[in-house]
Amino acid sequence: MSLLRFLVLAFTLFPAGVLMAQEVCEPTRPVQQPSCSTDAMLAAIDPQHTIDVLGNINPEAFVGGANAALAPGQANLSISGGVSAGGVACAKHLGARRIGGSDGVPGLSEGMASFLEDKIGRDVPTASGGRRQAVFEIFSPNIIVFESGALGDVLSLRHGGIGGWPSNSGAFLRITLTDAAPGDLQAGGSYDARATGLDGDGAPGNIYTAWSGRTFPDPYPDPNTAEQAREQEAEKQACRNARRAFLRAMEASSVPLHIYDGREIEALDCDFQGTAQTGTRTRVRGGELTGTVTIERVTESHVIGSFSLQGTAHVEQHDRVWDHRRQSVSLENRDEGDKSLSLSGRFSAPNMRTGGYTTAPLEVAQAPVSDADSKTGLEVVEHRPERHARNISWEVPGIQVKFNRPLDPSSLRPDAAKVETALPDGRNRTAMAEVPIRLALDGPSTLRVIPMRDLRDGVRYRVTLPGGSAGVRGADGHRLPVDQMWSFDTVVNLHDDEPMQDLATYLKPREGLETNTFQVVIDTPLVDRKPAVIRSHVKWRPDDTVAEGWQVTDFEAHLRVRDANRPDGSLLLPEKRNVHIKRPDLYTDEEKRRAENTVNFFGWRPDYEEVDALKLEVEPVRDCGSPMVFFGEEPLEWHPLQRDLKVGYTFARIGPWTSEGPGGLSPEMRAEGHLAAEAAEDYIEQLFPVRSATLSPQADLYFSLDDDDRISAEVARAKGDGYYPDGNPGFIEDLLASDPRDFDDIRTELLVEAHNAFSTTGSGSGPGAVDTFSGDFDILVVYMPYDWIERLGVANWDLGSEFLWTDEGVFSSPVVGISLTRPGGSKPRIAELTPITHEIGHILGLEHSPKPSTSQERSMMCDMHKNSIEEDIEGMRLATDGSGGANKNEQEGNEENPDELVNLMLPCTGLKDNMFVKREQYMQLLDSFSQF
Known part of the structure; x- marks a missing residue:
């Protein structure tokens, strides 16, 4: 050499x-090349759109079972011209089209004919004579094409890209040799060919179809008349009846219900009229495509060769857009016409006469072996x-x-x-x-x-x-x-930091990794020993320079959080493994609302200044090779506040509550007050910058009989006679609709009594005396009869320059008055509502937002904010143990109620699920607690 x-x-x-x-x-x-097993062909479609033509084609029968010989061979197919696509393909058994000759069942052997005749007791004629043309059938992996010889409904193709094909696409090509029968095929021969239809003749059907975008249930339109409503309901009922009958029939058959059309029927929702799709659709059909097929080898098991066809075909493409006004899909940007097309590829078609499978009316055929090499x-x-x-x-x-x-x-x-x-x-x-x-x-x-x-x-x-x-x-x-x-x-390079659009405003508008660590509201300082969530964003953008379907839109990864200054130290929280992450633009509104568009680490209860910065590590899951780890860091801001809030609560023995039992302060009312206190503890911890909140029961607060009579007379003077002690049906509504300033003097009397009991020491019990409250607490909540005070409650405080002067002096201790809803009434129970937390917010310096000047303006504000999402609310309502949380976010929505999210200090009470603090309010609370 x-x-x-x-x-x-x-x-x-x-x-x-x-x-x-x-x-x-x-x-x-x-994996079996080229994905032509039944399992792989099933994976190339939406299993809810399958039809079992043969009744016994299933994965179990193919894997060494009775139908193993029916499996297709390998192939590949490339399409160019008016449409560009291609990839792995399958080839059916060598087939034949019979022209002329005797009628009968095509492709049936004499032995099989005799067997069937014995079974059914009648003659079974077989087709014979005439002339035959060799037929090859090449298709992208798809069980529907294999069984029925056609692509079928375009939406039956639901996959992320099989063997190089674009997502949600499929192809089928039937090639008929114009002048050659199966017995004429020889190695080295080249034969004229054309693309044909189902019977091996005529123009081809759908050669290629594809769609992109999304699908969703197509609702019935709102009926315009009663008759139309009845017709729609009749259709739905007919659908339900047919569904039940079909499933009963399937259960009685031998066809596995979970493999084929049983899956579609089981999932069928008769309340919708079908499936809608928005995005694009492409279809190629018909035309005149001619060329050659070259045979390279013919063995006992396969015919191996290549094909090349050119010509024109009818190409249809259009965009589908959802019309919200009409509640239907409209077609836009339609492009339709005959365009040039080229199809080429290779095949290894099965060549076994017994056990082969083609689509009727084609016959299973066999070419003579021309390659004696057994290797x-x-x-x-x-x-x-x-x-x-x-x-x-x-x-x-x-x-x-x-x-x-x-x-x-x-x-x-x-x-x-x-x-x-x-x-x-x-x-x-x-x-x-x-x-x-x-x-x-x-x-x-x-x-x-x-x-x-x-x-x-x-x-x-x-x-x-x-x-x-x-x-x-x-x-x-x-x-x-x-x-x-x-x-x-x-792998996606998560260290890229190219600009991105359409992200939430609290995020940096660029690719990469980002975390938001917070305890209530995003981008606010952390406080000592309060549960925190580390919300992790994995961000990358679509790449317009790469075709749709060829971009990575999701992957699995392991995620970890560490102290950025101790990269080799122990993890702050357990690692999250095999997390499925999607590209940010692909999360649905519902996933965003539920904070499923981020990886959320719950359960961290940090010590003050424990960590200066967090390090998020994202390790994409790899089958082999060294780990690839991407990371992002987040500096942390701390507030020195270390605070617990202690609140006492008492029942005001006044008005209807002067006496115990029915009509007065009943056990049910006491239970309601205790439940409201427990619920307020959790809610305060979830919204305020405190480590804990405790609401402790105190002795009842008694008022003198003179005061009781005088206040009763004042209420009677303002509202008229006939309401006391339990009120008439319209009293509550009138009270709530009234100007609250009418009762300023009543509130003052009640709160002065409560303030004195809170602020002074003494002894005694029972009517006419003031108890000494035993608890060491910051604020006193006084429960009062619903008929005696607005359900919103009132608050008085002494912070900074905010002094409330009365005839009795300065209110130096904060007191809140809250009314309790009557048990069994139509109003929400106080435990479900926000007034206790709202009024304590007032004590801590929070004002109404927006701030009304009149009762009429307040009523208008409440109506305007009903069923709305308010600006500048971004955070999470964490469980008190830190184990989870509900997303509260102006831009993403309210996880607990998709229709409403308003701020805690709106001048009207509401359900806890629908209210949260704004960033400016939380920052005010941090300052107020530092002085309180």
Whole structure:
């Protein structure tokens, strides 16, 4: 061997500086190529849109079962011109179209005819004579096409990209040889061919269909008349009846209910009239496509060859947009007409006369064996990355293929393999773009495919090893029968920081990792020992330079949070493993409302200044290779506040409550007051910057009989006679509708009594005396009869320059008066409402927001904010133990009620689920608690 020849061969086998960089993972046995098992064909469609034509085609029967011989062979198909698509395909058994001859069941053998005649007791004629044409059927992996020979409903295609095909797409091509029968096929022969329809003749049906966007139940329109309403209800009932009957019939049959159309019927919602889709649709059908089929080998098991057809076909493309006004889909940007089309590929069609399967009226056929070589051809036995592998390094993808026999080094031309992705061409189509590669051997039977530059991050790539003369060759001359294809996704580079749009305003408008650590409201200082949530955002944007369906839109990852200053220290919270993360623009409004668009770490109760900054680590899940870890840091801000809030509560023995029992202060009313206090404890902890809130029961607060009579007379004077002691049905509504200033003097009397009991020491009990309250607390809440005070309650406080002067002096201790709803009434119970927390907010310096000047203005404000989402509310209502939380966010919505989210200090009471604090209010609370 000459020195030059030796150096050329050595460089081919071991290119310098490449092998070490590419050595990542050992090859693994691939999924069946090219995804033509029943399992794989089922995976290429939406299982809710399947129809079992044969009744016994199921995965169990294919895997070594009675129908194993029915499985299709391998193929590949490429479409270009008016539409650009392609990928892994399957090939049905070699078929034949019979022209002329005797009538009968096509393709039925004499033995099978005799068997059927014995079973049914009558003659079963078989078709014979005439002339036959060979037929090949090539299709993208799809069980519907395999069974029925047609693509069917476009929405039946629901997949994320199978074997290189665009998402939610499918293809089917029936090729008829115009002048050759199955018995005429020979190795090396080239035969005229054309694309045909279902019976092997005429124009083809749907050759290719695809859709993108989203689907959702299509509601019935609002009926315009009573008759239309009755018609809609009749349709729904008929649907329900048919559904029940079908499921009963399926249960009595031998067809597995969970595999085929049983799945669609089980999931059928008869309250909708169908399925709507918004996005784009593409369909290619009909036309005149002619060319040649070349046969390379005919073995006892397969006919191996290639095809190439050109011509025109009818291409339809349009956008589908949801019309909210009409509650229906409208079509826009329609593009329709005959366009040029080219179809090419390879096939390895089954060639077994017994057990083969084609779609009627075609017959199963067999070509004569022309290749006596019994040796197995060249096969791929293992490869890396695996089929549909995810999170592959864009720098070191480690593409390697192991064959069943040594390779001929001289066949390692650059075009003997392809690595490519799809780019948009600006016309709603894609154009495949190849990556420059180098081929090398790593041992006699392992091929290395080495990109000459880094791949793009977050992109799907397809690897193709061409079959036939274009591909690699075994040392003994054998070649791959058909193209071998598989795809993998590169990992998203989460260290990118390119600009992004349409993110919430509290986020940085760029890609990467970001956390928001907070205890109530986003972007506010943390306080000591209060439960916090670490809300983690993983952000990357769509790439307009890569075709839709070829961009990574989701992946799995492990996530961890650490002290940024101690990267090797222990985790602050348990690691979250195998978390499914989607691209931010793909989360639904409902997922955002429920804070499912972020990875949320609950349960951290930080000590003051425990951590200066947090480090979020995101490690995409990889099957092999060294871990890839991305990280982002968040500086933390602390507030020195270390505060618990202690509140006492008492029952005012006044008015109807002077006496115990029915009509007075009943056990049910006491229970309601205790329940309201417990609920307020949790709510205060969830909304205020305190470590804990405690509401402790105190002795009842008694008022003198003189005061009671005088206040009763004042209420009677303002509201008229006939209401006391329990009121008439209209009294409550009148009271709530009245100007609250009418009762200023009544409130003052009540609160002065409560204030004196709170602020002074003494002894005694019972009517006419003031008890000494035993608790050490900051605020006193006084429960009062509903008929005696507005349900909103009132508050008085002494903070800074805010002094309330009365005839009795200065209110130096905060007191809140709250009325209790009567048990069994139609009003919400006080435990479900916010007045206690609202009024304590007033004590801490929070004003009404907005602030009304009259009762009429207040009523108008309450009406305006009903069923609305208020601005500047961004946070989370955490469970008091920190184990979870409900999203409260102006931009994303209220997890607890999708229709309403208003601020706590709105001048009208509301349900706890619907109210939260704004950022400015929370900051005011931090300052107020520091002085309180």
